Amino acid sequence: MKKFLLRVFFFIGIIIVTVVVDVVLQKNLLFKDEDLKLPKEISILIFGHSHPANAYNTEYIQHAVNLGEPGEAYIYTYYKAKKVIENNPQIKKVFIEFTNNQIDKGMDDWLWDDVHLQYRIKSYGVLLDKEAIQLLYKKNSTGFINAFSKSLFDNIGSLFTNKKNLILKGGMGKFMPTDKIIEKPKSDSIDKKRKLLDSISAYNILYLQKLVKYCQDKKMEVCLVRSPMHKSYDVSYSESVFKTILHQNFKDVKWLDNKNFPLPDKGFQDSEHLNSFGAKVYSQYFNEQVNENSNNIRQ
Amino acid sequence: MFFNSLNFALFLPIVFVLYWFVMNRSYKLQNILLLVSSYFFYACWDWRFLFLLIFSTVLDYYTGLKMSDAKNQKSKKFWFWLSISTNLGFLGIFKYYNFFATSFADAFSHFGWQVNPWTLKVILPVGISFYTFHGLSYVIDIYKDRIKAEQNFIDYSVFVSFFPLLVAGPIERATHLLPQIQRKRTFDYTKAVDGLKQILWGLFKKVVIADQCADYANRIFNNYSDYSGSTLVLGAVFFAFQIYGDFSGYSDIALGTARLFGVDLLRNFAFPYFSRDIAEFWRRWHISLSTWFRDYLYIPLGGSKGGTWMKVRNTFIIFLVSGFWHGANWTFLAWGFLNALFIMPSIIFNTNRTNLEIVARGRSLPTLKEFASIIVTFSLTVFAWIFFRSNTIDEAFSYILRIFSHSFFTVPTVRPAILFLLLGFFFLIEWFGREEQFAIANLGQKWAKGIRWIFYYLLAISILYFSGSEQQFIYFQF
Numbered sequence: 001m002k003k004f005l006l007r008v009f010f011f012i013g014i015i016i017v018t019v020v021v022d023v024v025l026q027k028n029l030l031f032k033d034e035d036l037k038l039p040k041e042i043s044i045l046i047f048g049h050s051h052p053a054n055a056y057n058t059e060y061i062q063h064a065v066n067l068g069e070p071g072e073a074y075i076y077t078y079y080k081a082k083k084v085i086e087n088n089p090q091i092k093k094v095f096i097e098f099t100n101n102q103i104d105k106g107m108d109d110w111l112w113d114d115v116h117l118q119y120r121i122k123s124y125g126v127l128l129d130k131e132a133i134q135l136l137y138k139k140n141s142t143g144f145i146n147a148f149s150k151s152l153f154d155n156i157g158s159l160f161t162n163k164k165n166l167i168l169k170g171g172m173g174k175f176m177p178t179d180k181i182i183e184k185p186k187s188d189s190i191d192k193k194r195k196l197l198d199s200i201s202a203y204n205i206l207y208l209q210k211l212v213k214y215c216q217d218k219k220m221e222v223c224l225v226r227s228p229m230h231k232s233y234d235v236s237y238s239e240s241v242f243k244t245i246l247h248q249n250f251k252d253v254k255w256l257d258n259k260n261f262p263l264p265d266k267g268f269q270d271s272e273h274l275n276s277f278g279a280k281v282y283s284q285y286f287n288e289q290v291n292e293n294s295n296n297i298r299q
Numbered sequence: 300m301f302f303n304s305l306n307f308a309l310f311l312p313i314v315f316v317l318y319w320f321v322m323n324r325s326y327k328l329q330n331i332l333l334l335v336s337s338y339f340f341y342a343c344w345d346w347r348f349l350f351l352l353i354f355s356t357v358l359d360y361y362t363g364l365k366m367s368d369a370k371n372q373k374s375k376k377f378w379f380w381l382s383i384s385t386n387l388g389f390l391g392i393f394k395y396y397n398f399f400a401t402s403f404a405d406a407f408s409h410f411g412w413q414v415n416p417w418t419l420k421v422i423l424p425v426g427i428s429f430y431t432f433h434g435l436s437y438v439i440d441i442y443k444d445r446i447k448a449e450q451n452f453i454d455y456s457v458f459v460s461f462f463p464l465l466v467a468g469p470i471e472r473a474t475h476l477l478p479q480i481q482r483k484r485t486f487d488y489t490k491a492v493d494g495l496k497q498i499l500w501g502l503f504k505k506v507v508i509a510d511q512c513a514d515y516a517n518r519i520f521n522n523y524s525d526y527s528g529s530t531l532v533l534g535a536v537f538f539a540f541q542i543y544g545d546f547s548g549y550s551d552i553a554l555g556t557a558r559l560f561g562v563d564l565l566r567n568f569a570f571p572y573f574s575r576d577i578a579e580f581w582r583r584w585h586i587s588l589s590t591w592f593r594d595y596l597y598i599p600l601g602g603s604k605g606g607t608w609m610k611v612r613n614t615f616i617i618f619l620v621s622g623f624w625h626g627a628n629w630t631f632l633a634w635g636f637l638n639a640l641f642i643m644p645s646i647i648f649n650t651n652r653t654n655l656e657i658v659a660r661g662r663s664l665p666t667l668k669e670f671a672s673i674i675v676t677f678s679l680t681v682f683a684w685i686f687f688r689s690n691t692i693d694e695a696f697s698y699i700l701r702i703f704s705h706s707f708f709t710v711p712t713v714r715p716a717i718l719f720l721l722l723g724f725f726f727l728i729e730w731f732g733r734e735e736q737f738a739i740a741n742l743g744q745k746w747a748k749g750i751r752w753i754f755y756y757l758l759a760i761s762i763l764y765f766s767g768s769e770q771q772f773i774y775f776q777f
Contacts, residue, residue: 001319001486001487003488004486004488004491004492007492007493011752011755011756011759014756015756015759015763016759018760019763040542072680139541141305142304142305145305145766146766147761149766150765151765152763152764153764217574
């Protein structure tokens with residue numbers, strides 16, 4: 001029995017050592033400080049999910065970098081933003097997408113369902129702190145463990161690649177252009193499924209608050225922004241709740257509502273996302289808003 | 300609690316330590332521990348159905364005693380039929396009631412009579428088909444005077460509920476398992492190491508082979524109208540490996556786990572995809588179920604003693620019942636029927652026991668004839684799996700019709716290179732380990748110890764790597 005147990009412990013020990021070594025390597029090599037340095041002239045960061053990823057073409061926005069990523073919940077944005085800001089003291093302004101679908105209970109899936117966990121833990125797992133790990137483990141222990149174990153191996157290749165200028169290369173989010181144009185736009189085509197807002201995702205909002213507070217503590221100008229949406233996208237199902245959350249939880253935060261920015265149908269790829277053309281037009285306008293006349297940003 | 304879950308990874312060592320270090324003073328204490336942990340294991344899935352399991356156990360235990368004590372045949376028969384009808388009654392209600400109700404309603408509707416059947420909104424208790432068959436074999440064996448009724452309720456309950464086999468078999472026999480439960484078990488290093496190796500290989504089959512195949516098989520079967528004929532063939536092959544990896548992987552984990560506790564369970568798989576004919580396939584696939592049907596249905600029906608017609612009839616009966624055992628759906632019946640058809644030539648021409656030994660014993664490669672036989676048998680099996688996997692008979696026929704379209708001669712549009720590599724590796728290990736109880740039982744015995752450990756290490760790492768979303772075992776639903 002003693003021999004058996006010793007061998008079992010030895011075998012499990014080897015596996016554990018492998019995992020620990022891998023985690024330590026990833027902690028130290030995946031996001032090295034020198035790889036995260038942005039050029040001195042970059043002073044604006046844009047965060048959020050697919051809406052900003054499709055909407056902000058930073059070729060037309062001076063001093064800005066777009067770190068939006070499709071399907072990203074605020075918990076991951078929070079840890080990503082912290083890491084980027086820590087390494088770039090020149091950042092003065094942070095724009096965070098805040099739109100109707102981000103209050104929806106469905107955002108919980110973006111936080112901890114199996115699919116999102118696998119993707120996000122691989123990307124940002126090593127940036128999470130104890131509190132975030134405990135939350136994700138509590139909400140989906142199996143999914144978290146599986147995503148974590150998979151990330152251990154998926155990231156091995158990344159440990160040894162050149163990650164210089166990781167942010168500018170799009171390694172932490174980027175502008176995602178597309179030439180697709182919205183099909184058969186109808187102003188009255190209201191998605192019936194969106195008629196009711198079941199409940200809100202408290203954790204998504206909580207981590208947005210944390211992100212805002214972190215930026216404020218760093219004395220940065222924080223602004224929540226709602227990117228343009230097609231007229232066929234009906235927000236009435238959640239607008240009053242959305243506005244209530246905005247006024248109650250973010251009353252001291254600047255709010256830039258570009259939802260109704262006038263864009264033709266050919267500027268949208270679907271009712272929620274801009275295409276390349278729409279992004280160009282909107283980004284030029286946004287550049288004026290944020291770089292030339294900051295009074296456009298209303299409290 | 301699944302075998303491939305973190306919970307089980309914690310549960311197993313705890314029970315192991317308690318079993319060998321705390322409860323090791325007597326096998327009776329160990330049996331109590333096994334029973335409590337088995338009920339806990341089952342309750343983790345749904346504690347409400349634990350009462351059904353306990354009821355079934357009490358019923359068979361009590362009727363077994365009553366049959367043993369019966370003064371006359373009439374009384375014995377009464378207790379026998381009470382147990383059989385109650386067991387089958389539960390199985391019928393939970394598993395088959397809705398199927399019969401809706402099938403009758405459909406049949407009536409063909410005659411223009413609209414019937415709205417009353418259906419049950421219940422989920423199938425996990426493992427009911429398995430523990431019911433445990434109980435049935437026990438009761439039948441007592442009735443036939445093959446065994447004596449077990450006096451000790453704890454021992455009998457462990458026989459029915461032993462957690463490694465509780466939810467998906469192997470379907471044990473009282474004659475095989477009960478004696479092991481009733482005697483002192485001593486720790487056997489070789490057996491325990493073998494058990495761990497079998498668990499490791501079972502997990503590899505499940506997590507690396509079955510779950511990865513499932514991704515592609517599900518995608519192709521769920522959207523079969525979007526794929527070419529050649530891709531659909533590949534989808535069916537993926538499903539064949541999925542179900543083999545899934546179920547034989549489960550059986551390996553169950554057998555390996557039982558060995559850690561000093562218990563040997565019945566072998567359930569013996570490299571079925573290397574079979575040279577369908578009869579051999581059925582001697583190697585889900586062996587505990589096949590032998591159950593042979594002993595408790597085929598032989599009582601007359602077996603092969605009554606001439607060709609009786610053999611044909613009995614073969615069809617057991618394959619149809621076997622199909623129906625898997626689930627209340629016409630697709631399973633069709634799958635059973637197809638297998639009966641496939642095996643029929645060997646039944647009629649009395650060649651069903653030609654290939655008893657594993658193929659190419661003592662040789663590295665099969666002969667050309669053996670190779671061709673394996674390919675033909677595998678193809679027939681894959682064809683039958685299409686019915687097993689499809690949701691309806693119509694869907695299965697559409698799938699098959701689409702296979703035999705002009706797109707059959709195109710290059711498959713789904714070509715997962717990593718999965719092909721994994722399957723190649725899996726095939727090689729299974730082939731070279733085919734003369735053993737499980738593929739890696741003796742693999743690498745001649746290698747240096749370090750190399751052997753690296754092999755086990757790589758298996759463990761690959762399991763860790765491929766452990767995506769926790770997938771339920773297919774046979775849990777049966």
